[in-house]
Amino acid sequence: MELVRLWLVDDHELVTEALAARLAEVADLWVVGRGATDDPDLVSRLERDRPAVVSVDPDTSRVxxxxxxxxxxxxxxxxxxxxxxxxVDTARVVAAARAGADAWVPKAEGVERVVEVVRGVARGQGWYPPEHLGAVLRAFRDEVARYREGRDPLAALSGREREVLAALVDGLRGPEIxxxxxxxxxxxxxHTHALYGKLGVHSRLAAVSAGRAAGLVPQRGDLPRSS
Structure with a gap:
């Protein structure tokens, strides 16, 4: 039996411990690590532990x-x-899909669903709640249509709004921008609220996802950082 190496990212330590304990009872799942969203060593710990699946709870993320x-x-x-x-927020689900999430599991689904989805994504499958799947598919379909027609999805933005969006894609916060x-x-x-309205999004994550889908890529370089 091939074990699925799983890593848990969650700010609720007690909840994460309880989930890890439940998952440890599943023969083919191995929780190789867990940590908080703002763990300064998150990247290096993931590199060390080499998980096949990472679960993330962004609801109370400190970043x-x-x-x-x-x-x-x-x-x-x-x-x-x-x-x-x-x-339950369709816009966040769509944004997560654009950002590369393979699955979105409502916590109300329970541990059994989590186990099922983790096993599935480890095999290359994906899973989204049926009530949100249509919105996810339409978002990607619309992006493909814009690409085929050669339309600029950021055409409605002013030059300054494009600059603000590019800074958001670079990971900058308001003072840094x-x-x-x-x-x-x-x-x-x-400018941020204006570009949200023009892109039809309601969060920073969704705006960044839309920008990346339109071809913007992070260009951090020697960017000024606020103290």
Whole structure:
């Protein structure tokens, strides 16, 4: 029997311990590590433990969801990503899919569903709740249509809004964006809310996902960082 190496990323230590204990009872699952979303050694620990599947609970994440997913990808680039969430928000589900999540499991589904999904994604499958799957498929279908038609999905954005979006994709926060672009924090907030509206998104993660889907890639370099 081939064991599935599983890593748990969650800020609820007691909940994570309880879940790890339950999963330890499953013969073909091996919880090789667990940690918090803001663990400064998350990337290196994932690199060391080489999980096949990483589960992430972003609901109370102490870092931006996009940054969290990026950290997981850097530490375990070959691992499958499963989101465990107690929140029902179609926009977040779609954003997670765009960010590369292989599955989204509502916590209300229970441990049995988690086990089923983890086994499935380890075999290359994916899983999304049926009530959200349609939105996920439509989002990717629309992106393919825009690509085939040669349309710029960011065409509605002003030049400054594009710059703000590019900074978001780079992982910068409001004060850091203000420094980079020479703007006030209030102006950055105004541009951010405007681009959210034009892209039809409601969160930073969703905006970053839309930007990456349109071809923007992180260009960190020697970017100014706020203290």
């Amino acid at each position: 931006d969801e996009g940054e969290l997913f990026d950290a997981v990808r850097r530490g375990a680039p070959q691992a499958r990503l499963v989101v465990l969430s107690g929140l 203000a420094v980079r672009l020479g703007l006030s924090s209030n102006t950055v907030r105004t």
